[in-house]
Amino acid sequence: MSAVVDNSGEAVEAAKNNDLEVETTKSESKEFNVQNLVDMFTKLNPLAKEFFPSSFHHNQTKKSDNFNQVPVKRSAGNENFSNKRGRNNVNQGRRRLNGRAFRAQRDDSIRRTVYVSDIDQTITEEQLAGLFSNCGQVVDCRVCGDPHSVLRFAFVEFDDEQGARAALSLDGTMLGFYPVRVLPSKTAILPVNPTFLPRSENEREMCTRTVYCTNIDKKVSQTEMKIFFESTCGEVTRLRLLGDQVHSTRIAFVEFAMAESAIIALNCSGMVLGTQAIRVSPSKTPVRPRVTRPALR
Template identity: 50%
Template structure:
């Protein structure tokens, strides 16, 4: 008998009918019509399917970029990224370029990304073509162009110097900084300082020329292609100022 009683529910209606009815009438919210637990509403699944889909899309985009990118080896250290883009622009629309390696360590390498895969295939025909002083190697790329780190913010003085500075390449190694200073001052105006770089064992070098005024630098850019010594120089806007420690006397 005790075992049967232990299985009885002391809160059943037959034991406390009046109490349950009173509470139900006074506060029906305590006894909702459906007293069972409701299943938790299913959340919209940003599920594995969607996550996998976005991951697949990113992979597809990366593969597409790789297919429309070429690797360029044995790049003349005097060649800039802008010049590299111009050389490959005959193959199609170039979306970007990246040159890697230290300018002081000899030949460099880089990547050129095109608008589509057909342009990249056309660029393969430039393999062994001379760009600058050296023939380049053009091969399929196995990677995309890595995004570049932002340059540190420049001071107002640096920006002001940059607009007065030009980058000059294909400078005859027989010419000294003094020779360049005299030439550019006679042709365009006062030169503040010159920094000549590159290996003197090579036939040409490159460097930076800072003028006293911006208009002198603008005029100097127009002389690109002019014969200076035994070579025609290239003169373009500079992206950097000559540091004080680099100023020549």
């Protein structure tokens, strides 16, 4: 029995040796194959064009021909989308043109406008426009109150640039009790809504008794404003206080019983009402009475 066991042990060892030889031969063959592949790849030209068989080009040509023969149908949605995109492009172009036209018009208006300062409180817009009427046709004249001075300033717009250049020669001219200063303007006069302008002789007379106030504290009530102007200037017949949620201050139109009271009110420009220094200037629009609408039934 011992002899049989020994023989079987030798057989097992022989089998192991055979397996090792087979594995070594396999590994050697693998190394040989990998080495051959590496040698082959190193011989390739990286700048060579990619190879495509001739059948590939032939099939691609057929596919492209068949594709071109198929008519392309556009859906209604695509047409609407393309039309909308076209309209949007047109609208954007129009907006750009409108913006350019507006800037060109504004620049032209600035070149035709002069800035006048140190204006006596007693001088009206008609008197100021009369002073510059010899320089050219006056298109608009806007007198404003200066909160930092007892004097006022104004913008005078002419029909052409020649009139504005001629107006510069009036710098230092005595108007009232003070010599006015005339300089080229850096801003254009903002046009007034035509519906707000006086429509009759009666409304024009109302404008001479009305002042326009800005930079009014939102905490100031209409009653407080009326008391302020009546205690300083005279009887107030109508007062319209306006404001919104966007601006931090409000505006007001104050109509007096006498035109002299409106002139005195111009001296209130710069006085503090509430927590703000108000600005007072002549009004171009009358304070029209509110129209009472009939109640809905």
